[in-house]
Amino acid sequence: MSGLLNILNNGGSCGSGDSSSHACGSGGSCGSCHDDSSASRREFLAQASTMMLGGFSLSLLPMKPDGAGAGGSTEEVMYGFLVDTERCIGAGKCLTACRTENNVPEGYARTWVERFVHYKDGRVEVDLVPETGYEGSGVPEIDPETVDRAYFVPKLCNQCTDAPCNQVCPVHASFKSPEGVELVDPDTCIGCAYCVQACPYGVRFINPDTGNADKCTWCYHRIVKNEQPACVEACPVNARVFGRLDDPNSEIRQRLAKVPTSVLKEYLGTHPRLHYIGLPQEVT
Amino acid sequence: MSGGLMFSRHTRHLWIAFFLIASGAAGGAFVRSQLVPSDFGELGPYRTVAIAKNAALPMVHQSDQTCIKCHTDVHEARAESPHQAVACRHCHGHGAQHVAEATRAAENPGSPITPAQEWDGSFGTSVDLFVTKDRATCLACHTSVVGMPESFRSINVAAHLEEQGAENVNAKDVCFECHDGHSPGL
Numbered sequence: 001m002s003g004l005l006n007i008l009n010n011g012g013s014c015g016s017g018d019s020s021s022h023a024c025g026s027g028g029s030c031g032s033c034h035d036d037s038s039a040s041r042r043e044f045l046a047q048a049s050t051m052m053l054g055g056f057s058l059s060l061l062p063m064k065p066d067g068a069g070a071g072g073s074t075e076e077v078m079y080g081f082l083v084d085t086e087r088c089i090g091a092g093k094c095l096t097a098c099r100t101e102n103n104v105p106e107g108y109a110r111t112w113v114e115r116f117v118h119y120k121d122g123r124v125e126v127d128l129v130p131e132t133g134y135e136g137s138g139v140p141e142i143d144p145e146t147v148d149r150a151y152f153v154p155k156l157c158n159q160c161t162d163a164p165c166n167q168v169c170p171v172h173a174s175f176k177s178p179e180g181v182e183l184v185d186p187d188t189c190i191g192c193a194y195c196v197q198a199c200p201y202g203v204r205f206i207n208p209d210t211g212n213a214d215k216c217t218w219c220y221h222r223i224v225k226n227e228q229p230a231c232v233e234a235c236p237v238n239a240r241v242f243g244r245l246d247d248p249n250s251e252i253r254q255r256l257a258k259v260p261t262s263v264l265k266e267y268l269g270t271h272p273r274l275h276y277i278g279l280p281q282e283v284t
Numbered sequence: 285m286s287g288g289l290m291f292s293r294h295t296r297h298l299w300i301a302f303f304l305i306a307s308g309a310a311g312g313a314f315v316r317s318q319l320v321p322s323d324f325g326e327l328g329p330y331r332t333v334a335i336a337k338n339a340a341l342p343m344v345h346q347s348d349q350t351c352i353k354c355h356t357d358v359h360e361a362r363a364e365s366p367h368q369a370v371a372c373r374h375c376h377g378h379g380a381q382h383v384a385e386a387t388r389a390a391e392n393p394g395s396p397i398t399p400a401q402e403w404d405g406s407f408g409t410s411v412d413l414f415v416t417k418d419r420a421t422c423l424a425c426h427t428s429v430v431g432m433p434e435s436f437r438s439i440n441v442a443a444h445l446e447e448q449g450a451e452n453v454n455a456k457d458v459c460f461e462c463h464d465g466h467s468p469g470l
Contacts, residue, residue: 048304055308059316089432091425092375096408100378101344115431133405135427136420142430150431175330177338185334221341230345236370236425237436 006153080245086278088152099236110216111156157216158272166194381412416459
């Protein structure tokens with residue numbers, strides 16, 4: 001060890017001391033000052049730090065592969081969600097339920113309901129269901145005579161199997177729980193909003209109260225206690241169905257098996273676990 | 285000075301390189317151990333404790349299954365009714381405090397249960413428990429709106445009240461002249 005340090009010292013003094021006058025190849029007494037005798041202290045330090053940096057980068061290699069240890073548990077419980085657009089009446093019960101359950105600030109939403117109105121003149125207009133429902137909300141009534149067809153589409157987190165929001169998080173604050181629910185680590189999140197932009201369904205937002213990314217978690221704190229998500233509980237017409245995909249007898253499995261369903265933006269390859277019944281083609 | 289060394293010059297260079305790389309790796313490993321939380325990566329690329337943090341959030345809304353444990357009469361009244369799917373909290377509040385009190389009272393008879401209060405008219409209300417006969421709770425769903433499925437029993441309020449000959453069309457409880465909330469007999 002002391003030998004190494006000696007060399008380091010000698011190399012330094014030789015390079016910096018008299019490198020200009022020291023002719024290489026003269027067989028001088030300085031051991032490290034031979035072919036590369038012109039190496040200055042600065043060059044030596046540069047090369048040395050490059051090596052240390054190389055070593056440092058070694059330490060950044062993953063200790064174990066991502067998801068190690070999760071392999072067995074991921075298959076045990078897997079949640080799924082089914083929305084029946086043919087049943088939704090646009091009462092907005094799910095919206096207030098979600099807001100109070102999850103303490104969502106005014107002006108933001110974890111779930112919302114869109115109304116698509118196809119007019120006879122070819123226009124298609126989309127508006128948002130008011131949280132109080134349309135009764136008394138002040139939203140102008142539409143003359144049914146001018147409308148070809150209209151329907152409601154509830155939206156919430158798709159809990160994608162290949163979630164783009166998860167992939168872009170620079171601090172690993174966005175993660176998928178073993179049950180397949182995309183969650184945010186409240187202490188790690190830095191509120192950079194990268195995930196907000198990455199979500200193709202516009203589900204995420206930055207919560208002004210916490211400064212963190214916020215999103216629909218399918219009421220993770222409820223479903224782990226075998227309760228239904230607040231919006232499912234609140235829906236008066238059972239337009240929202242939540243359950244375990246791993247249980248062959250669950251209502252959601254039965255309905256997924258028997259009724260044709262689709263997902264939003266299938267072409268993106270995100271493989272959502274939120275399924276829709278009666279989703280018209282123009283809904284994205 | 286070269287005479288006293290046990291390595292040739294080239295071997296020494298290799299040792300220097302090895303020493304530098306090893307110290308870089310060791311330093312990096314130390315920094316990493318200080319910065320990366322200990323439970324990071326146990327289940328995946330995240331802190332395991334974050335799951336528990338998400339799961340520990342308070343549950344505000346009580347499920348109907350909780351309510352009908354005690355209110356069995358309501359459960360029976362709703363059993364055959366389309367209102368079976370309507371959550372109790374829509375007309376009675378989310379009831380977190382009520383359930384806590386009732387649970388306590390079941391264990392210690394005589395423990396007080398706060399009686400139901402007046403509804404403040406907001407569906408996002410913070411009133412824990414209320415009993416109301418207010419048309420607003422009915423019309424939130426049953427007012428006919430463009431977009432509703434045809435199978436749903438929606439009404440044009442003014443026309444329906446006139447058709448049924450309601451006495452006071454502006455009364456809060458006008459719907460309850462004919463309909464029971466739990467079993468509306470649609």
